[in-house]
Each structure stands twice: as structure tokens, then as C-alpha cells.
Amino acid sequence: MTETALVWLRRDLRLADNPALRAALDAGFAPQLVYIDDPEGEGGWPLGAASRAWLRRSLAELAEAVASRGGRLLLEQGDSLTILRGLAGELEAGAVYWNRRYEPAVIERDQAVKQALRGDGLEARSFNAALLREPWTISTQQGGPYKVFTPYWRRVQADLDEVSPPCAAPRELPPSKLEGRSLDDILPLPSPRWDRGFWEHHRPGEAAAHSRMEAFFEDIDDYPEGRDRPDLTATSRLSPHLAFGEISPRQILHALREDSPANEEARQHFIRELGWREFSYHLLFHFPECTDADLTSSLKGFDWAEVDEDSLEAWRRGRTGIPIVDAGMRELWATGTMHNRVRMIVASLLTKNLRYHWLHGARWFWNTLVDADLANNTQGWQWSAGTGADAAPYFRIFNPVSQGERHDPDGAYVKRWVPELQAMPLRHLQQPWTQPDALARCGDYPAEPLVDLKSTREAALAAYKASRS
Ligand SMILES: Cc1cc2nc3c(=O)[nH]c(=O)nc-3n(C[C@H](O)[C@H](O)[C@H](O)COP(=O)(O)OP(=O)(O)OC[C@H]3O[C@@H](n4cnc5c(N)ncnc54)[C@H](O)[C@@H]3O)c2cc1C
Structure with missing residues (x-):
């Protein structure tokens, strides 16, 4: 009988160009694919709600693709090492293969897993996917x-x-004698179904x-x-x-x-x-500490403002009264993504005009993005805040009005996500507060911007200057 190798899938939910799976097959093992939901193994950044909604669909697609080749994707939940050991015992597996991840807590967990499995006499190998x-x-x-x-x-x-060059997907996979747990069991559908709108924009898998x-x-x-x-x-x-x-x-x-x-x-x-x-x-x-701390000391001693919960909530919900910012935050809430240019604009407003530490934004993005990625999200926020390596300097403060005029020249993006402003003439669309009469006819859209762009810009620059001296 062919010996089993567990192939432990994580952020490599694919069959083609999957080096761990390919290596198991090339070494003559019968691969048993397993996904383990292990939030505690992710340290301080377990997957957020929007990403979990994506994950559920992605796993369903993968399970189907595995089944169509004769195999089964086992789904499990709990401590990764305990589960891998249990499965290896039940299947009398000779090896556990996986593709590497690079998040600090995960590296630590994976190193401990590798050492423990090797201590059990198993072959434990990891690959770059x-x-x-x-x-x-x-x-x-x-x-x-x-x-x-x-x-x-x-x-x-x-x-x-x-x-x-990428390696090919297997045409066939061996049958499995184990059932595993159900998707509903490990990743229940969101309730209420706030994710429904996502799937008009995305198809995972x-x-x-x-x-x-x-x-x-x-x-x-x-x-x-x-x-x-x-x-x-x-x-x-x-x-x-x-x-x-x-x-x-x-x-x-x-x-x-x-x-x-x-x-x-x-x-x-x-x-x-x-x-x-x-x-x-x-x-x-x-620089593994960068997920929670400034990467450079460029803003050491900077006077970050104390968070006002109502203002933070207005930013989160797209109720700042600044159209391009609100459009972005509503796009994020409705679809789980946001255009890169708008990510930079909303991040600038939060870290510069509001002067809130970038972690407040990074945490919100982490929970609401379907593409939440600890490397990209951390660097995106640190770059925008001016604390990152090779970052935009803090004193480069985006003006959301001119950014909106330049990058959304016909106002189509704002009007799509902020439909209250449908009737606002294009020349005022990005700063509707200058037209109180027209704005009064725009439903309950905020009459005033959350912050005065000019004075908050000056205050941010003054705080920056003070921190430098
Ligand atoms: C504040 C902030 C937070 C961000 N958070 C994330 C995040 O959590 N996850 C994420 O994947 N990206 C993040 N980004 C980067 C970027 O906004 C997205 O990668 C991009 O919008 C994805 O759209 P796309 O696939 O159409 O990009 P495309 O323009 O088609 O680019 C192709 C791919 O290149 C990579 N890429 C593009 N731009 C960047 C960039 N600036 N930094 C790193 N990789 C990039 C992405 O993997 C992207 O899918 C963030 C940017 C900012 C400013």
C-alpha cells in the first residue's frame, strides 16, 4: 500500500503550482489534503470576518476540485500540531508537507510544528509557493x-x-478513508448574511x-x-x-x-x-515587529490624537461628508475591497487630518477586506502614514478634493457609492459642503465635512514639525 503524506494547505488553496502537493506526488506518497482552521496559531492577526467569508467559498471550490479528481479535502479546526499528529497517526502517514508562510506568529508556530513532527519520526518539509x-x-x-x-x-x-515554471495540477488524487468536519461546522455562514453583496463582485477559487x-x-x-x-x-x-x-x-x-x-x-x-x-x-x-509598531522612527515622539469613537465610526462607515473618502469606505463595506488609490486617500485622512495612529485603520481594513494580507496591509498603512520603509513622507498630505477631481474626473465612482450625491453638479461633487442649498437636497448626506481639511492639515504639519525638533 502506498504510504500517505499529509499535505497541509493554508494560504495556497490551489491544486496547480502547489509545490508541497507536487513534491508529495513526486516522492511516491498518496497525498491527503487537509485544511486546519487554527485562529490561535495566527497570533494577533487571525483572519478577519470578510476574509473568513472568502475562505469559506474558496474551500468549497477546492473541495469540489479535489473530489472531481477522486480525493477528499479534509477540513479540521483546532491546534494545528495536535490535529496533524492525530491525522498522521490514523493514516499511518510517513510525511507532512506544506507551503511556507511569512507572518511572524505563523513562522514561530510552523517551526515548532516541524520540530515536533520530526521528533515523532515523520518527514516534515516546507516549500515556497x-x-x-x-x-x-x-x-x-x-x-x-x-x-x-x-x-x-x-x-x-x-x-x-x-x-x-509553475508545476501542473494532478489529474487524479487517491481516495480518503477519513471524513473530516463539514464546512458549516468550521466556518459557519455569516449571520446575518452581510456578505451577500460581495459575491456580485467576486468569485473565489x-x-x-x-x-x-x-x-x-x-x-x-x-x-x-x-x-x-x-x-x-x-x-x-x-x-x-x-x-x-x-x-x-x-x-x-x-x-x-x-x-x-x-x-x-x-x-x-x-x-x-x-x-x-x-x-x-x-x-x-x-522586520517582524512592523505588524504592530512603526517600522521606522520617522514619527518617534509624534503627538497622535486621542481617538474620538464617533469620528472613527464616521470614517469606517463612509459618513465623513468627504465624498471620495465615503465612496471608498462604502465600497469596502459593500464589496470587501477598495481601489488602491482610494486606500491611500482614506489612509491619509485617518493618519493625517484625523491624526489617528495607522493601526486603527489597519485593524479595520483587516476585518473588512477580502484581500487582507498582513504583509501588504501593514506596508500599505505604514507607507501611507509615513512610518514605513521607503514611505511617502508624513508631510505629503493628500487633499481628498483634488485627488477626487483628478482620479474620478467624471464623478462616476463617487456617484456609484454615494448615491445621495447623484444630483450634485460635477464641479462641486468632491466638496459638496460649499453648496449648502444643493446639499440640502441630497438626502441625509453630512452637511459638513468631518474635519476642516485646511486647518487639520496645518495641525498635522505642526505636530510633525514639533516631533522633529
Ligand atoms: C492602506 C493600504 C492597505 C492595503 N492593504 C492591502 C491588503 O491587505 N492586501 C493587499 O493585497 N493589498 C493591500 N494594499 C495594496 C493595494 O491596494 C492592493 O494590492 C490593490 O488595490 C489590489 O488590487 P488589484 O489586485 O486590482 O491590484 P493590481 O494593480 O492589479 O496589482 C496586482 C497585484 O500586485 C500587488 N500589489 C499592487 N499594488 C500593491 C501595493 N501597493 N502593495 C503591495 N502589493 C501590491 C497585489 O497583490 C495585486 O493584486 C493596501 C494598500 C494601502 C494603501
Whole structure:
């Protein structure tokens, strides 16, 4: 009888280009796929509610794909090591394989798991499924980690041709003698069903990830021009698929080279964005404390404002009275995602005009984003706040009015997510408070902005100056 290897799936919810699964098959094992819901193993950042809603659907898709090949995806919940040991015993498995993750608490947990399983006499091996280059494989000439994107990316790009081609999905998987738990049991449907609207915008799972990539490649030439326009759908919208590993950057890179009609500028620009994701992981790995603390000391001693719960709630719910901010926060609530440009605008308002520490924003995003990714979310917030490596300096404060006018020139994005402003003339749309009569006819949209943009900007700059001196 063929010996079993457990293949422990985590953020690699796919069958193609799954190195742990491929290695188990190549080594002659009968792979048993298992997903373990283990929130405690994630340290201070267990998956948020929106991501769990995505995860449920992604697992359902994967279970179906596994079943169609003759196998079964086992679902379990609890402490990872205890469950892996139990399953290895029941199945008399000889090995446990998995793909690596890079979040600090998870690294610690995984190292303990590896050591314990090896102590039990099992073969325990891990692989790279998520990155083009793992963080410890590149360093500066001085031997340390990179802190600036451009030289980092130049270094990674130099070897991109060496990234191995993706490996194929198995055509068949062996049957399983175990049942595991049900999806409803480990990931019950949200109640009430606040996630319903999400699925008008997204389809989780490996097959959908590939369809999304192919659809994006059709129009990829518009990416460099259109990527900053939230009113258009010019970006790939692959982020939740990448966050759950339904598709790998290696597969995207390969498809971009082999199958896409992209012109060179579009191709390079898009690969560079994947580079920002790689850079976030590089920083997360080398500076693990950055998930909860400023990465640089640029704002050491800064006078962050005490949080006013009502103001924070107005920001969260898209009731600030600043249309582009409200549009973004409502898009997030309704769809589980937000356009990158608008993420930067809402983050600037929170960390600069309101002067709240970036963690308040990062925590809200973590709970509401379907693409929540600890590396990207941490760096996105630290970059916006001015505390990150290679970040926008604190004194660069976005003006949401001019940002809205520039990046949503026809007002279509604002009008989509803030329908109260449907009748507001375009020239006033991004600052409706200047037209009290017209605004009075816009339902219950706030009559005044939550903050005075000019005076809060000045106060933020003064606080910044004071912290420097
Ligand atoms: C405050 C803030 C928080 C963020 N939180 C997250 C998060 O939790 N998860 C997340 O995946 N991204 C996050 N980002 C980065 C970025 O906004 C999203 O990756 C992007 O909007 C996803 O849309 P897309 O897939 O259409 O991107 P595309 O433009 O099509 O880019 C392709 C892929 O490249 C990567 N990428 C693009 N831009 C960035 C970037 N600036 N930093 C890192 N990777 C990038 C993503 O994996 C993305 O899917 C955040 C940005 C900010 C400013």
C-alpha cells in the first residue's frame, strides 16, 4: 500500500503550482489534503470576518476540485500540531508537507510544528509557493535586508528569468478513508448574511482566479494609464486570489510571458506591482515587529490624537461628508475591497487630518477586506502614514478634493457609492459642503465635512514639525 503524506494547505488553496502537493506526488506518497482552521496559531492577526467569508467559498471550490479528481479535502479546526499528529497517526502517514508562510506568529508556530513532527519520526518539509523570491534569498551588498523598493526590485528583476515554471495540477488524487468536519461546522455562514453583496463582485477559487487573470490580460494595455482611476476597472483585481494562494505570482509571471498580448510597458508596470507585494513580504520577514509598531522612527515622539469613537465610526462607515473618502469606505463595506488609490486617500485622512495612529485603520481594513494580507496591509498603512520603509513622507498630505477631481474626473465612482450625491453638479461633487442649498437636497448626506481639511492639515504639519525638533 502506498504510504500517505499529509499535505497541509493554508494560504495556497490551489491544486496547480502547489509545490508541497507536487513534491508529495513526486516522492511516491498518496497525498491527503487537509485544511486546519487554527485562529490561535495566527497570533494577533487571525483572519478577519470578510476574509473568513472568502475562505469559506474558496474551500468549497477546492473541495469540489479535489473530489472531481477522486480525493477528499479534509477540513479540521483546532491546534494545528495536535490535529496533524492525530491525522498522521490514523493514516499511518510517513510525511507532512506544506507551503511556507511569512507572518511572524505563523513562522514561530510552523517551526515548532516541524520540530515536533520530526521528533515523532515523520518527514516534515516546507516549500515556497507564494513568492518569486523568498525574503532571505536576497540582501544588499552590505548583507542586510533592503529598505528601499527601487534597488530591491532591480535586484529581484535581475534574476526573474530564473523563476522556475509553475508545476501542473494532478489529474487524479487517491481516495480518503477519513471524513473530516463539514464546512458549516468550521466556518459557519455569516449571520446575518452581510456578505451577500460581495459575491456580485467576486468569485473565489482557483478556476475563478485564472479566469480573472485571463480577462485582465485582454485589457492589460490600459493598465499603466488606468490603474489610478477608481471609476474604471483597469486593475487586475487579483489581490484576494493572491492572498489565499488561489493563484501564484509564478503562474502570473509565466502567463504574462507566454500567453498575454501585453505591450512591454504594461507588462513591466504590472510585474512591478507584484514586486511591491514581494517587497512587503521582504519587510515583514526581516522586520517582524512592523505588524504592530512603526517600522521606522520617522514619527518617534509624534503627538497622535486621542481617538474620538464617533469620528472613527464616521470614517469606517463612509459618513465623513468627504465624498471620495465615503465612496471608498462604502465600497469596502459593500464589496470587501477598495481601489488602491482610494486606500491611500482614506489612509491619509485617518493618519493625517484625523491624526489617528495607522493601526486603527489597519485593524479595520483587516476585518473588512477580502484581500487582507498582513504583509501588504501593514506596508500599505505604514507607507501611507509615513512610518514605513521607503514611505511617502508624513508631510505629503493628500487633499481628498483634488485627488477626487483628478482620479474620478467624471464623478462616476463617487456617484456609484454615494448615491445621495447623484444630483450634485460635477464641479462641486468632491466638496459638496460649499453648496449648502444643493446639499440640502441630497438626502441625509453630512452637511459638513468631518474635519476642516485646511486647518487639520496645518495641525498635522505642526505636530510633525514639533516631533522633529
Ligand atoms: C492602506 C493600504 C492597505 C492595503 N492593504 C492591502 C491588503 O491587505 N492586501 C493587499 O493585497 N493589498 C493591500 N494594499 C495594496 C493595494 O491596494 C492592493 O494590492 C490593490 O488595490 C489590489 O488590487 P488589484 O489586485 O486590482 O491590484 P493590481 O494593480 O492589479 O496589482 C496586482 C497585484 O500586485 C500587488 N500589489 C499592487 N499594488 C500593491 C501595493 N501597493 N502593495 C503591495 N502589493 C501590491 C497585489 O497583490 C495585486 O493584486 C493596501 C494598500 C494601502 C494603501
